[in-house]
Amino acid sequence: MKRFATFTLALTLAACTRSPQETPAPASAPPAEAPATPSAVPATASTTAALDAAMLGRYHWTLDRAVDARGQRIEALFVRADAPVQLDFRDDRIGVSNACNRIGGRYSFEGDVLTVGDLASTQMACSDPRLMALDQAVSQRLQGRQTAALTGGDTPVLTLTSSGGDVLTFRGEPTAETRFGGPGETVFLEIAPHSKPCTHPAAPNRQCLQVREVKFDEQGLRTGTPPEWQPLYQDIDGFKHVEGTRNVVRVKRFVSGNKPEGEQVAYVLDMVVESEVTKDSPRS
Template sequence: MKRMLMLSLPLALLAACSQNPAPAGSGDDLAPAPAAAATQKAVSHLDAQRLQGQHWLLREATAGDGKRIDALFARADKPVTLDFSDGRLSVSNTCNRLGGSYTLVEGVLTLSPMTSTQMACTDAAVMALDDAVASRLQASMNAELADSGELVLRTLKGDVLVFAPEPTAETRFGGPGERVFLEVAAQTRPCPHPLIKDKQCLQVREVKYDDNGLKQGEPGAFENFYESIEGYTHEDGVRNVLRVKRFTLANPPADASSQAYVLDMVVESATE
């Protein structure tokens, strides 16, 4: 008996629904950021290109009264993460994936209303995380790049959100990579390896989709997959379709693969 979980995807592969946050305001509505010299210096160094080169992991969040915003840390092992790309902001490690457009002008970050995938989470705190994030990432806010390299967002309500940078795969591997979809079989199998005795390999085949998110053609046979997929942990008995980014390494070690795979998102899961 199969239990199928289908996740929607962004744009052609994502059906989004509005979270209906408050309408976006203008930069003129913002209270000015502190006038300290370090803050002013940080603002001048922040631009969209700098934002796009990093994942931004939430490290600290305080309300206007100075108290920690515990609701934003419902997933202690997976901090809320922001990704900026081509005028779009994506939020991960919430219950659903959130996203919207943004502009950055002279230290003011202006966000469109957030859209979201639609799925339920069994943990009530994680389920509430979506609203806790969306209610703060809306309208306009002051954006600063601290001397430490951390991104500091100050909302209209006085909340201060601090995000630590983590280089994106594109930054680490020196290019945009290729987006591919891989179907991973529920069970691993023994595979020959000159250095690893009794190695177990993922069984993988590539899946193709059209612009409307519909599968194209028949996938080939499953084959031994000797590589690792960064960010993916296989659970025995669960078949997954993954959206990954495949990078070609310019100077791989002599005994290593010339390609690297990084998980983008899990598209489909089924227990078998």
């Protein structure tokens, strides 16, 4: 039986927009014997930072540790060892990825209190029941008021403590905007159903997605003739390819000549516009 599924989301062609304290020497200690103290905190030192929307928005926050009030690891939050739960803050919204569905809602903070409103999710079904349960486990622990602590440094850490005593610790990883120093260019890429072997100094002996850039008019209709398929040597951050499925995705493309070869271009998924399971895809 031929399996074919296509869905089209509304197309938006415009780019989306969204020291530790020094311990004084005892008064009785002679100045000459007091330990030397740097005049400034080194860039690598961890520092307590105020909860700040701009700071939150500059990083992807990956779940690193989660324990309940008794100090027991919350196993339900670590179903995907290869892709831990991730939080992203943009404008006044929080997004959760690497669960079964994409989850999101509004958030606000006052002082060290972070408040997350009701969370909504997409309605995709996952075959693994533990993955399905992950959606609820994450939502239950994020919604409501929590005490938040933000520690800066090379790898910032966000710690959320619920009124019930659950403690969730997230490790910050710079977003593409942070790494490249500015917003990227919005482009649409069509991704062929099958990847192919490719060779590149930055990506030897690997399978590469086959892509071509496509364009749409103001009514969301394709325009022009697509170019030839080309191998994409980089991964698309946030996108997981399934062999036998053709996709059209909207991505942010970041380019910098100051990066090492292989890191000069980065792609970040914005949204999946079309998805089609081709007739020659493996049957489930």
